[in-house]
Amino acid sequence: MYSGGYMGKILRIDLSNQSAKEEVVSEELARNYLGGVGFAIKYLYDELRPGISALDKDNKLIFAVGPLTATGVSCTSRMAVASKSPLTNAMGAAFAGGYFPAEMKRAGYDMIIIEGKAEKPTYVAIKEGDVRFRSAEKLKGMITTDTQLFIKEELKDHNYRVACIGPAGEGLVPIACIINERRAAGRKGLGAVMGSKNLKAIAVRGVKKPAIADAAKFKEARQAMNWAMKESDVLYPKFSKAGTPMVVDKTSEMGIYSIKNWSATGEIDLVKEHGLDAQDAMIINKAYCADCPVGCSQVKLVNEGPFAGFLSEGPEFETTYSLGSAVGVTYLPAIIAGDRICDEYGIDTMSAGVTIGFAMELYERGILTKQDTDGLELKFGNYEAMIEMLRRIAYKEGFGAILCQGTKKAAEIIGKGSEKYAMHIKGLELPAYDVRGAKAHGLNYATAYTGADHNRGYAFQEIFGISIPEEVDRFAIKGKGKLTKWNQDVRCVVCDCSPICAFLLDMGLPEPFCQCAADLVAGATGMSLTEGEVQQIGERINNVARLFNGREGFTRKDDTFPERLMTEPIKAGASAGQLISQADLDEMLDEYYAARGWDKDGNPTPAKLKELGLAMHNRR
Numbered sequence: 169m170y171s172g173g174y175m176g177k178i179l180r181i182d183l184s185n186q187s188a189k190e191e192v193v194s195e196e197l198a199r200n201y202l203g204g205v206g207f208a209i210k211y212l213y214d215e216l217r218p219g220i221s222a223l224d225k226d227n228k229l230i231f232a233v234g235p236l237t238a239t240g241v242s243c244t245s246r247m248a249v250a251s252k253s254p255l256t257n258a259m260g261a262a263f264a265g266g267y268f269p270a271e272m273k274r275a276g277y278d279m280i281i282i283e284g285k286a287e288k289p290t291y292v293a294i295k296e297g298d299v300r301f302r303s304a305e306k307l308k309g310m311i312t313t314d315t316q317l318f319i320k321e322e323l324k325d326h327n328y329r330v331a332c333i334g335p336a337g338e339g340l341v342p343i344a345c346i347i348n349e350r351r352a353a354g355r356k357g358l359g360a361v362m363g364s365k366n367l368k369a370i371a372v373r374g375v376k377k378p379a380i381a382d383a384a385k386f387k388e389a390r391q392a393m394n395w396a397m398k399e400s401d402v403l404y405p406k407f408s409k410a411g412t413p414m415v416v417d418k419t420s421e422m423g424i425y426s427i428k429n430w431s432a433t434g435e436i437d438l439v440k441e442h443g444l445d446a447q448d449a450m451i452i453n454k455a456y457c458a459d460c461p462v463g464c465s466q467v468k469l470v471n472e473g474p475f476a477g478f479l480s481e482g483p484e485f486e487t488t489y490s491l492g493s494a495v496g497v498t499y500l501p502a503i504i505a506g507d508r509i510c511d512e513y514g515i516d517t518m519s520a521g522v523t524i525g526f527a528m529e530l531y532e533r534g535i536l537t538k539q540d541t542d543g544l545e546l547k548f549g550n551y552e553a554m555i556e557m558l559r560r561i562a563y564k565e566g567f568g569a570i571l572c573q574g575t576k577k578a579a580e581i582i583g584k585g586s587e588k589y590a591m592h593i594k595g596l597e598l599p600a601y602d603v604r605g606a607k608a609h610g611l612n613y614a615t616a617y618t619g620a621d622h623n624r625g626y627a628f629q630e631i632f633g634i635s636i637p638e639e640v641d642r643f644a645i646k647g648k649g650k651l652t653k654w655n656q657d658v659r660c661v662v663c664d665c666s667p668i669c670a671f672l673l674d675m676g677l678p679e680p681f682c683q684c685a686a687d688l689v690a691g692a693t694g695m696s697l698t699e700g701e702v703q704q705i706g707e708r709i710n711n712v713a714r715l716f717n718g719r720e721g722f723t724r725k726d727d728t729f730p731e732r733l734m735t736e737p738i739k740a741g742a743s744a745g746q747l748i749s750q751a752d753l754d755e756m757l758d759e760y761y762a763a764r765g766w767d768k769d770g771n772p773t774p775a776k777l778k779e780l781g782l783a784m785h786n787r788r
């Protein structure tokens with residue numbers, strides 16, 4: 169039995185009748201799913217009706233933290249937010265740091281499950297077992313910074329931490345996100361699920377602390393992790409100062425920083441103003457998540473020009489891509505302004521930018537005209553049009569009502585062969601890494617349970633040359649199936665369940681990942697777990713997510729790429745000539761399914777389900 173780490177409680181909130189009840193985190197749940205996204209996926213699989221509309225009141229929205237959150241282990245104020253996604257109709261899980269996750273745990277809960285739909289706009293304030301349902305009528309249409317401030321004022325306590333939606337979530341925009349401070353649970357449209365429940369915000373406050381089961385063991389494991397962080401020649405010397413924009417320079421060098429809706433990858437002269445030198449010049453401060461000594465988020469201010477006065481915590485690497493290179497915008501102040509605007513309206517920067525980039529390519533090809541775009545000249549590089557389109561997406565205005573649905577649905581509505589230029593997998597817009605030049609990254613995009621999601625199985629081996637578990641050739645096809653399974657399972661359990669910030673993993677910390685997580689969890693909770701058992705938890709969760717998607721109709725044919733990636737080689741730069749043909753993809757999928765113990769169609773076999781203790785889920 170666990171005797172620490174967890175608060176041991178799940179809070180189940182029913183908005184329809186404004187009630188809340190507490191449930192116990194069972195020993196079985198803790199051992200088999202560890203926490204965070206593991207808990208959320210298990211509950212969504214068990215409790216959601218197959219085929220349910222993501223915006224149905226019976227869909228559930230789950231916030232979950234892990235056994236290390238709020239224990240003082242570095243970089244563990246992380247949470248999973250999960251639901252059936254209105255953007256993809258698959259398992260939707262988004263992840264965020266900040267102060268909300270640690271505060272939620274201190275308020276007494278490992279997981280909060282939101283059910284039903286409030287009759288009127290509502291926010292929920294949770295303070296150590298006391299759950300209040302409050303009117304959000306005055307907050308209707310409010311941007312996210314003001315929403316957080318208003319709630320803190322109304323509750324007369326600025327120590328509350330607030331996760332909220334902006335106008336886009338209220339308007340059920342399928343690419344809406346959930347914001348706490350300036351951190352976004354960004355992808356998969358979970359802000360729209362929150363909006364569909366008439367839930368403007370959740371505020372949490374608490375001073376409880378999880379017990380530590382074995383103080384000596386915990387201290388030793390924690391010190392080992394801190395020591396490894398200190399010893400790293402990247403984490404503090406570089407990453408802490410520059411943050412994720414470091415990756416702009418890296419991927420540009422490698423020729424895999426995607427440019428102009430993936431049509432001009434490798435033409436790095438187009439994006440030299442996105443690099444570290446330009447970004448560093450605009451930093452005025454840094455921002456931290458709770459319990460993090462790294463503080464990778466750089467606060468940047470625009471000092472002059474049309475966007476003077478705009479300030480953002482970022483732009484992070486992926487936003488520099490989506491509101492920059494994907495739309496051919498080189499002017500960094502416009503990217504900073506776009507980043508802030510997305511946060512305030514509550515839309516995902518990645519899906520918004522990639523969808524606008526898609527529309528820009530259609531415009532340049534003559535598939536869209538000025539008449540279609542309500543007079544906007546949607547050409548690559550036109551940052552004024554991009555900024556205006558972000559507003560129209562958030563408010564579903566004119567052509568914005570089409571683009572707000574993401575690239576997949578927008579292409580279905582526009583037709584005229586536009587699907588060819590829609591850069592998505594399973595309905596989720598592609599991240600920045602042009603996977604034609606990084607094949608394990610590609611296989612992860614194709615198979616991640618959330619769609620094209622770099623963070624579900626990030627192949628740091630290919631990007632940073634880290635030889636864990638082995639050295640890899642980024643252009644090779646062979647071996648990528650096995651590697652992708654390893655990346656997905658390890659990242660799932662270490663980063664999305666325990667949860668240690670994924671940026672550490674990308675730098676090879678704390679290594680060996682599953683053993684370090686096992687030691688920390690054992691010290692905090694008292695549960696003894698082997699390295700192998702920890703890794704198997706990640707595998708179990710990926711299998712349950714696959715079963716969830718399978719019953720929603722996803723099959724092998726959905727584990728694929730946009731046509732461009734399979735037919736057009738990268739034209740310039742260090743990855744010129746690279747693509748992933750259908751034969752390459754088939755070879756990688758066959759190897760991946762075999763490594764996973766799935767059949768040729770990508771279904772978990774009865775034997776695999778039995779091995780993972782999931783035999784009851786065998787539907788064949």
Ligand code: SF4
Nearest residue numbers: 265457460463464669
């Ligand atoms: S490294 Fe960055 S994202 Fe990770 S916990 Fe620290 S501040 Fe947050």
